[in-house]
Amino acid sequence: xxxxxxxxxxxxxxxxxxxxxxxxAGASWPRRxxxxxxxxxxxxxxxxxxxxxxxxxxxxxxxxxxxxxxxxVLTVARRFASGRLASRGEAPLLTLLHITCLAxxxxxxxxxxxxxxxxxxxxxxxxxxxxxxxxLLAHGDPKAPGALVVDHPAAAAYCLPGIRSKxxxxxxxxxxxxxxxxxxxxxxxxxxxRARHDLVLIPFTSLRRAFPRSxxxxxxxxxxxxxxxxxADDHALRTLVDRALVERGQPLPARELAMALLRFGAAGPSxxxxxxLAVGGGEITARVDxxxxxxxxxxRPAQAGIILASALLITSVILLLVI
Amino acid sequence: xxxxxxxxxxxxxxxxSNGLPQNLAHTTVMTVxxxxxxxxxxRRERDGRAWRYRPAATREAYVAELMLTALDQTGDRxxxxxxxxxxxxxxxxxxxxxALARLExxxxxxxxxxx
Numbered sequence: 001x002x003x004x005x006x007x008x009x010x011x012x013x014x015x016x017x018x019x020x021x022x023x024x025a026g027a028s029w030p031r032r033x034x035x036x037x038x039x040x041x042x043x044x045x046x047x048x049x050x051x052x053x054x055x056x057x058x059x060x061x062x063x064x065x066x067x068x069x070x071x072x073v074l075t076v077a078r079r080f081a082s083g084r085l086a087s088r089g090e091a092p093l094l095t096l097l098h099i100t101c102l103a104x105x106x107x108x109x110x111x112x113x114x115x116x117x118x119x120x121x122x123x124x125x126x127x128x129x130x131x132x133x134x135x136l137l138a139h140g141d142p143k144a145p146g147a148l149v150v151d152h153p154a155a156a157a158y159c160l161p162g163i164r165s166k167x168x169x170x171x172x173x174x175x176x177x178x179x180x181x182x183x184x185x186x187x188x189x190x191x192x193x194r195a196r197h198d199l200v201l202i203p204f205t206s207l208r209r210a211f212p213r214s215x216x217x218x219x220x221x222x223x224x225x226x227x228x229x230x231x232a233d234d235h236a237l238r239t240l241v242d243r244a245l246v247e248r249g250q251p252l253p254a255r256e257l258a259m260a261l262l263r264f265g266a267a268g269p270s271x272x273x274x275x276x277l278a279v280g281g282g283e284i285t286a287r288v289d290x291x292x293x294x295x296x297x298x299x300r301p302a303q304a305g306i307i308l309a310s311a312l313l314i315t316s317v318i319l320l321l322v323i
Numbered sequence: 324x325x326x327x328x329x330x331x332x333x334x335x336x337x338x339x340s341n342g343l344p345q346n347l348a349h350t351t352v353m354t355v356x357x358x359x360x361x362x363x364x365x366r367r368e369r370d371g372r373a374w375r376y377r378p379a380a381t382r383e384a385y386v387a388e389l390m391l392t393a394l395d396q397t398g399d400r401x402x403x404x405x406x407x408x409x410x411x412x413x414x415x416x417x418x419x420x421x422a423l424a425r426l427e428x429x430x431x432x433x434x435x436x437x438x
Contacts, residue, residue, distance in 0.1 A: 122403070126392065127404075130403070133389045137385055154390060156394055157408075160404060192405040198405055259426055262420075262422055264407060265415070284408055
């Protein structure tokens, strides 16, 4: 019976994570402390995934033995290896239920894992291609120190994260932005590169590939991407403010960054492909508002509470699986 | 690669060497061209005892490919690149333009006050 209790608890954690995620997607506090909110998103995602897999497996290994779900899987594997599908004196219908649940749990785990591996592979391949193309096409420019420049009239600024990271801007960007705003954009991209924000986003991209029809996952992905941008905005401001203190008389960096964002957003092609804004939209407005009227960060105790809750959530799932 | 793009016909290693602004060893140029061919950026064909190289696609085609990923116009946001901002369309773009005009008005106002 212990496995059934484990299964119920794990299922409760999984459902709770989904509920928590939809509440978090609608909350307004994450824009005040993006880093803390991202940590909570990660905890909810990991706990929800592990608990869902664990709940299925726990029903599947409903066996009489000491130890938790993980030990149960070992016992069942040993039994399967010795050629017996059912445990002693088990009704055939019950055996079928157990095996189905076990298979469902394992399949879910395999899908999640495979999608994560695939997401990494796609990213690695796309970056390699970009790097090769940049080697052929890009050149340096004194207007954008530390960045590669590509000859194209459209405005684009991005970074290629990785061990040999690169920051790239197009000639269109150099024409669009005054020097101070360009410096703000470059600082934003450097923040991405330094903090390896790309690694935060990859699991959410893989979840979205695994469940393309889930509205909640699409929203989670979009929200985390936006929070990462806000975090990079904050980092960029901090480095720019340090420099502005040295060169006095400079305008406030927050305004420079906001202006650059507005120029970028408004510089787009007159017609975008249909459905390109299906999930996005409002992203630039949200960032500009936040830069121009920065909301106060969450008080320290609240931040500590969220971090503690994230840690407890993960620990409880692991304990349920192991003990 | 620039030399290959500027030429109309396929070039030998010697011809590419001559087209380069700096003086490079024959083997260096050969290695680079060989690597370009392996990566699919150049095609090569036999001409007697030498290879002749030509670009696999125009420079513009590669720039277009690069920018297509950079601008991410498919709407499928991959984590391969971290973009500064996506451009938007329609009413949102109009709203951004209005906000930009307002901010620019502010800054010129601030300047005159400064004077």
